[in-house]
Amino acid sequence: MxxxxxxxxxxxxxxxxxxxxxxxxxxxxxxxxxxxxxxxxxxxxxxxxxxxxxxxxxxxxxxxxxxxxxxxxxxxxxxxxxxxDPVPPAWGSADEVLRKLVAAVRTGGDAAAFLARQRASHLRRIRELQETPAGQDPTSPMVRDYIVAHLDADLRWLDGALDRIALDSTALDRTAEQENS
Incomplete structure (x- = not known):
């Protein structure tokens, strides 16, 4: 910032x-x-x-x-x-989420459980923002909309990452079954 x-x-x-x-x-x-x-x-x-x-x-x-x-x-x-001066596109706050996910996958952690908890956290924050009125000044609704849009985009990415982990897990299970046959 x-x-x-x-x-x-x-x-x-x-x-x-x-x-x-x-x-x-x-x-x-x-x-x-x-x-x-x-x-x-x-x-x-x-x-x-x-x-x-x-x-x-x-x-x-x-x-x-x-x-x-x-x-x-x-x-x-x-x-x-x-x-x-325009702001260059950047990773932003998703950087830590991505780092934790990569670390969970690479170290054998429960990446799916991490993603599910992160998803729940994002949904909670969106609900909080939707349940409380934005400030009366003209910029508060814009700030609120920006935050919600980014959380929503993160949710779509989290869902895709969960799908990818499930697919990768299924592929690994099939490979292991083939090797054991």
Whole structure:
């Protein structure tokens, strides 16, 4: 995920504390994984180092220091460039599912049981998303639709992988029977 660029996008509305950046991210992606505070501050530090954001205010009123960050002109240009650059097709989150499946097959694990559990997990998540209303802002339904479409595509792949494992298992059983005859 392009966390740095999302932080720049969040700061495009105006200067903000790290806490506000985290809250903004989580409201933009209510169905996704919340952004960790540590990741926010690490990202802001990198962006400051690279000249994409600057500290515009620092206060310490009895609690922890509160630093307010703002975009620089270089940061605005970086954000604009990022927004027009298409994203190359990638493996995405399926990468770990595929790695676990390959490891299960190659190590003699129960690949079919793994795929069945993964399928159930995907179905549960789709149900959760369908049972709770999307946020009222115009992007929430788009984010929700994107997540559900990807989960649905993963389900189709999981079903195909289960079919392939069943076919391969049947072929292996026949080969073993022929060798023993």
């Amino acid at each position: 392009a966390t740095a660029e999302l932080v720049l996008g969040l700061l495009s509305a105006g200067p903000a504390h790290g806490y506000d950046v985290k809250r903004g991210h989580d409201s933009w992606f209510p169905d996704g994984r919340p952004l960790a505070f540590g990741q926010v501050y690490t990202t802001l530090g990198r962006l400051e180092r690279d000249g994409l954001v600057e500290v515009v205010e620092k206060t310490s009123g009895g609690g922890p220091d509160r630093t307010v960050y703002a975009l620089t002109d270089k940061g605005r240009q970086h954000l604009a460039d990022w927004l027009v």
